[in-house]
Amino acid sequence: MVATTDKPVRKKTSAVATTKRKSDRWQSPLTLVALRIVVIAVVLALWQLLSGPVLPEYAVSKPTDVAQALVKLLGSESGWIDVRATLIEVVAGFSMGVTLGTVVGLVLGSFSLAGRVLEPLVAAFNGIPKIALAPLFLLFFGIGPWSKITIAMIGPAFVTFYNIYLGLRLRERELMEIVQVMGGRRHHLLTYVTIPTLAAPFFAALKTGGPLAILGVIGAEFIASTEGIGHGLFTSAMNLDAAATFAGLIVLIVMTLTLNGLLTWLDKLALKRLGLIARRRPAEQHA
Incomplete structure (x- = not known):
């Protein structure tokens, strides 16, 4: 049986x-x-x-025409000037935004009174559409790159701030007390509690903030600029040049994927150095 x-x-x-x-x-x-x-x-x-028989070719172009427009864009000096201008603005705005968000998040997260007073004000400012601030920054910084950099800075700054701020507030108090009871000092709390707690939220903020920085730069270049990929996209759209428009979009996609790949590599490297990569793998396998 x-x-x-x-x-x-x-x-x-x-x-x-x-x-x-x-x-x-x-x-x-x-x-x-x-x-x-x-x-x-x-x-x-x-x-x-x-394209043509079903879809209007003037609006969607064709992959062959887009390929030719992309070769023309990357083969011209003006095209590389636009790519370089946008890349510099994105990198500068993203770096400054992450730095600002990290500093403010650490300060308000470490001092509870300051956090309770200022966090609602930060939330109110975050509620303003970022692109709506572009004309204001244009008045302050002019049509040059600094107006685009400041707009690109806002998105990553808020995302990083909230991830750091909430990460500090969600630290395991029991673990902190255990470290203190065992004779741990501030640098022990920083090494064994704070940094491991903030590592994952911080790199999540980086991955979210990267596309926001690109979005801010392109939006600002649409409004007022003399160079940049956004300026090229706007010009192509006004000239009803769909092929050139799609070529500019492909450059933006490559830029976004490259930035995301770099941030993913940094994420894995940092978590491996901190010994946290083993914690993430079971969660990823379960998902």
Whole structure:
């Protein structure tokens, strides 16, 4: 009787294992990359076929025309001037925003009275649409790069501030008390409690703030600028040049993916140095 009941169980276990192996095969990095390439190729083929007969070519252009416009953009001196201007503004605004948000978050998170007084004011200022501040910054800093840098700074600053501020408030008080009871001083609390607690929220803020910085720069370049990718996009749209517009969008996508890849690498490196990468893997596998 026992042998009879064991056979279905073994067959079920074997079937589950086989299904899991097939699922793991589909989840492999090479398979995922291949599937993404297939999806992109299908979208480009449909775009090429439908542009003209179904979709208005003046509005969506064609992948072949976009490729030619991209080669023209990257092959011209003016195109690289626009790319360099936007890149400098994004990097400067992002760096300054992260620095400002970190400092303010640490100060208000460390001093509870200051946090209770100023945090509602920060929230009120954060409620203002960032692009609505562009004309004000243009009055202060002019049409040059500093008006774009300040707008790019706002988004990462608020995201970093809230992640640091809330991270400090959510520190495990029991763990802090244990460290203090064991004779730990401020630098021990910083090393063993504060930094490990803030590492994940901080790098999450970086990944969120990067696209916000790019969005701020492009929006400001749309409003008033003499160079930059946003300026090129605006000019192409006004000239009804869909191919050049899509070429500028591709440059922005590459810029965003590069920034996100760099921040992801820094995230993994920092968490590995802090010994926190082992905590993240089970959560990612569970997800």
